[in-house]
Structures are given as structure tokens and as C-alpha cells.
Amino acid sequence: MKRPALPIDPARRRLIGGLAWLGAQAALMPLPFGAAALAAAQPPLALKTVAEGVLAFEGVVELETPRNEGAVANLGVVVGDDAVAVIDSGGSVVQAKALIAAIAKATAKPVRYLVNTHMHPDHIFGNAAFRDIGATIVGHRNLPRALAARGPYYLQSYREQLGPALMTGVEIVPPSVLVEDTMQLDLGGRKLELKAWPAAHTDNDLTVHDPESGTLFAGDLVFVKHLPIVDGSLLGWMRQMDQLAAIPASRVLPGHGPVPSLWPEALAGERRYFEALAADLRKAIAAGTPMAEAAKTAGQSEAGNWELFDAYNGRNATTAYAELEWE
Amino acid sequence: MQTSFMCTRRALLRASALGVTLAAIGIQPAQAQQTMESSDHIWQDLKGVVFGDRTIREADGVVAIEAPGRAQDAALVPVNITVDPARTPQGITALTLIIDVNPSPVAATFKIGKDAGITHIATRLRVNDYSYLRVIAETPDGGLHMAKTFVKASGGCSAPAVKNMDEALKTMGQMKLRQFAASPANGGEPELQLMIRHPNNSGLQRDPLTQYFIPAHFIQTLDISQGGRQLLSMEGGISISEDPNFRFDYKVKGTGEIKAQATDTKGKVFNGAWPLEATGM
Numbered sequence: 001m002k003r004p005a006l007p008i009d010p011a012r013r014r015l016i017g018g019l020a021w022l023g024a025q026a027a028l029m030p031l032p033f034g035a036a037a038l039a040a041a042q043p044p045l046a047l048k049t050v051a052e053g054v055l056a057f058e059g060v061v062e063l064e065t066p067r068n069e070g071a072v073a074n075l076g077v078v079v080g081d082d083a084v085a086v087i088d089s090g091g092s093v094v095q096a097k098a099l100i101a102a103i104a105k106a107t108a109k110p111v112r113y114l115v116n117t118h119m120h121p122d123h124i125f126g127n128a129a130f131r132d133i134g135a136t137i138v139g140h141r142n143l144p145r146a147l148a149a150r151g152p153y154y155l156q157s158y159r160e161q162l163g164p165a166l167m168t169g170v171e172i173v174p175p176s177v178l179v180e181d182t183m184q185l186d187l188g189g190r191k192l193e194l195k196a197w198p199a200a201h202t203d204n205d206l207t208v209h210d211p212e213s214g215t216l217f218a219g220d221l222v223f224v225k226h227l228p229i230v231d232g233s234l235l236g237w238m239r240q241m242d243q244l245a246a247i248p249a250s251r252v253l254p255g256h257g258p259v260p261s262l263w264p265e266a267l268a269g270e271r272r273y274f275e276a277l278a279a280d281l282r283k284a285i286a287a288g289t290p291m292a293e294a295a296k297t298a299g300q301s302e303a304g305n306w307e308l309f310d311a312y313n314g315r316n317a318t319t320a321y322a323e324l325e326w327e
Numbered sequence: 328m329q330t331s332f333m334c335t336r337r338a339l340l341r342a343s344a345l346g347v348t349l350a351a352i353g354i355q356p357a358q359a360q361q362t363m364e365s366s367d368h369i370w371q372d373l374k375g376v377v378f379g380d381r382t383i384r385e386a387d388g389v390v391a392i393e394a395p396g397r398a399q400d401a402a403l404v405p406v407n408i409t410v411d412p413a414r415t416p417q418g419i420t421a422l423t424l425i426i427d428v429n430p431s432p433v434a435a436t437f438k439i440g441k442d443a444g445i446t447h448i449a450t451r452l453r454v455n456d457y458s459y460l461r462v463i464a465e466t467p468d469g470g471l472h473m474a475k476t477f478v479k480a481s482g483g484c485s486a487p488a489v490k491n492m493d494e495a496l497k498t499m500g501q502m503k504l505r506q507f508a509a510s511p512a513n514g515g516e517p518e519l520q521l522m523i524r525h526p527n528n529s530g531l532q533r534d535p536l537t538q539y540f541i542p543a544h545f546i547q548t549l550d551i552s553q554g555g556r557q558l559l560s561m562e563g564g565i566s567i568s569e570d571p572n573f574r575f576d577y578k579v580k581g582t583g584e585i586k587a588q589a590t591d592t593k594g595k596v597f598n599g600a601w602p603l604e605a606t607g608m
Contacts, residue, residue: 063483064483120484121484122484142492142493145492146488146492148541149486149488149489149529150486150488153455153486153487153488154484154486156456157456157481157486160360160481161481161483198493199490199491199493199494202490203490203491203492203493203494229484231484231485231490232490232491233490233491233494236491288505288507288518290405290407290449290574291403291405291451292394292395292405292407295399311483314399315399315400315483315485317399318399318400318403318405319399319400319402319403319490322403322451322568322570322572325503325522325572326498326501326503326522326524326570
């Protein structure tokens, strides 16, 4: 049998040049294959064109269930002159392969990078599919530690939640390139700006800014319509709102919610919610109201403004209560 | 290989039941979601390891346990234990808190000081799956009395892990004490809330670079006294949430200060002392 020619040879040399800054370790990594070769069998994911060279998958604003196949997070794709970067790998290998198939339909350029915006399963459970096509996985300096602490638990609890079929092939694959503070990813004629943030949504939040198109890939630092989830630090998140808002983009891909949303207007909802939640909790803590009681009432004035409010507000109140008690 | 860490669950239970340092944590095999039946089944196994063949009376009203039916955050499940003084006029000497399905099921053992007057203790737990939470109270005559409540803690992206590790390590050992005046709401006695900053790390994770398990690092013992009189002591493990937090009522004696001493598994000792506030006596 004749092996199909991989359409990457011309790109290979450029790739090696592009990867040189990663150091010797990077040179040992497998080279990116054309996505088409490996994902041809998967029906492609429906992608929206957000801007020139920017594609996105819009997740449903729902809890992860077998019916929605865990495809709840927004995912981004940026195409440069030489290569492609993908922002978040989705909630299963099934979804990741469908994303790879959709990218292959849109461009013949190889997926050089997968950027993980943070540790949650709906954003990283497709990592193995990107590793298998040779993409370099990039994440926050704290991401490997966070995945080490949660990985086995996530694999078990999501097997219960999504069912074994969707969990087929899902592995916890940590990033091999870590962002300490900021980093640029060169896709050829297009440089993405990555920033690692202090603890907010999680303690491993990373944003990707594409100045070329004015698009910010905010991961779960930005929720629109879908109630924000606090799994890091409410105070940290509130403290960095202004710095987030100062990112000079004109549109944002929130981690959850409409794609795209206006920037920085997209921050208004979560800013208001955090302030209401924190104010209620501070009152409860000062009055000596126990955690379980406070979690029933704090933030309730925001109930009408969000989807999935009842699913997550009690959790946010519980988490933030424990943090605010130390103020 | 990390064979030394692959100790059996039984050995682990024995170690925690006897208060031996948990230097190593066994890994529970992946399994389907737990139910009331499977949780009870685990308890049947556990009971003998922790309490031998002693008789445990269930639901006789001596002790009660309260927790949300569905945990909001698997890393922070508030639990409230109450003792009914009418059913045990001599008080109790110890409370053992158990989470059937956790890798380290004995969350804590509290020893209650004589005349401390403690009738409730609230704390926060990590709960790894659907599970019964149990409390077993020991009366001065050696009797054991149990209460249980079922908690659904699973699903979504909440995990029983440390949220903000940089902050946890930076602030480790800080203590805070809140004193609440006696009021009808808390049974007519004043309350204390002791908080300790500590990651209370499980040791269940591997270092991503070396692939070795990170040793567990948690608050192992805690002693709280007032005016030199023992109120409450605890032997705890990794099932107590990060930043261990204990709130309980007590009877004030004299005007002596409140002191707390905690030790962790790395041998660090944390001390705190606070003057007694006017608590509405």
C-alpha cells in the first residue's frame, strides 16, 4: 500500500525555525502533521468565522450532559501564514477530532499549537487528540500542578456524568510549554499574545489576544449569559477586572456565552454579579451567619440575569465565603 | 515505581484510625457512582477497622449530623454535628467524623474536654463522591452513638482540591479566632470559630515533572484551650477542607485567654493566643 503523502514538507522547515525559541526540548517533539490525515473520519464541528483567519465553535449554555456531549465551552482557531493555533480542545476526544476535521476543511496549514486557557474538563478533555496530531500544548505555569491534583478525580467523575462512550480516549495531557507571565506565539505574519493571570476563575487562567483581528480569547475569565463559576479566587478576579478590560481588543470569545461578544462591554455582567455576591457574603460573615445558610441567600438579587444561576450560585457563594472570611 | 505508596485501603484505614501519620495514601480504584447501599457496604467493612467489635447504636438521638443533601463545592462541604445534652447528661468524650467513600475515610477525631460544654461542632469537608457522612459520639461510659447523612458530591468541574495553591503556601500557618456572644440562636452559650491557613494537601497528586507522588501535607493535630483548660482537640487528615475551620460552642470559665496549637505532617507547629472577649456573660 502506498502511504498518502503528508502535505507538510514545505512547512516543515519553517516550523523548525518557528519552534527554535522553545529550546532543545521542542526539537524532540513530534512535528505537526496535517490535521486532515488523522481526522478525516470525524464529521466536522460547525465553526463560525469571527474575523479574517479567526474561527470559533460556540458551546451550548448548559450543564455538561451525554446529550450535549460535554460540548459546552467555546473553542477558538487562529490561522496564520504558516500554521494554526487552537484555543482549548473541548470536552471530549470526539469533539476535539470533530474540531480538527473542521480545521482541515478550512485550511491545509498544520495545527502547531493548542493553548489551554485553564484546567476544567470542558476545555482540556480533547488534549490527547491534539497531542496525537503533533501540536505543542501551551498552558499557564500552574496548569500541570492543577491537573495533577484534579486529573484522576475528573476522569472518574466525568465517566459518571458523561458516560464511558464519550470518555473514550480522554487523557489528562498537561502542557509541555508553560507561560510564566507573557509569551508570543508566531503563526507566520500573525503573533498571538498569551498572558498568564493570577488566581481568578482558577489559579491557572490564560488569555490569548490576537492583535491582528482585535480578538481576545478570554477562556473562563469572561462569562456572558452563563453564570460565572468561581474556582480560584473571587477577590483575585475582581481585582484584575480593570487590567482585563484594558486589553485592546474589540471583540471577545468568552469561555461560555455568545460568540463573539463586544469587548470590554462583555465584562459588565460578571463585574456586577461579583460585587453583589461579595457584598452579601461580607454582610453574612460579619453577622456570623454560617456558610451553609449564607450560601442560600447570597447573590440571589442576580438570579434573573443569568442562565444556570441555580446550578452554580450556591457553589460560588460557598467558595467565596471561605475566601472572604479571611479578609 | 512508587510501590511504597500503593498501600492497601485497609492499612490506610488502620493507620488513620490509630492516629498514625498518613505518610502514604492508597488510591481508590475507579468505580461507578456510589449509592446509599454501596456507602453502607463500605461502612460495614470500615466499622471493625476503626471501632473493633464495639456496639454502635444508631439514630438514638444522642448525636445528629447535618450537611447539604447536594454539595455545592466538593472541596468545601459544611457539616454541623450536634449533641443532645438531654440524652447524655454526662456529655461526650469524643466525636469521630467519617466519610465512607473518601480515600482517607476517617476525616477527624475530636476529643472533648471535660466540662468544656461543647454541644456542637461545625467544620468543612472534602467529599469525593456520593457518600454518607457519619459521626460517632462516645459517651463517658464508653457507649458509641452514630448519626449519618447522605451527601451527593460529584459532577461538574468542582473537585476536592486546593483552589489557589500559591496563596495557600504563602499564607500557611496564619490563624484567626472569632468569638461569638451567647445568643438564643446558638443555644445560649458563646461560640468560638478557629481558622487555620493550610493547604491540607491530599498527597494524591503526582509531581508533573518527577512523576513521584507529592507527600501529603496537612494539619495533623489541633488543641484549643481556654484559661489553661482543654476545650477541644482534634486528630485530622486530608478529608478536612483546606484552611481548616472549626466552630463550636463552649462554657467560659474564668477570664483566661484562648490558645490554639496546631501541628502539621511536616512537623511545623502553629500557635495562636487571644484574650477572652466580653461574650455577653
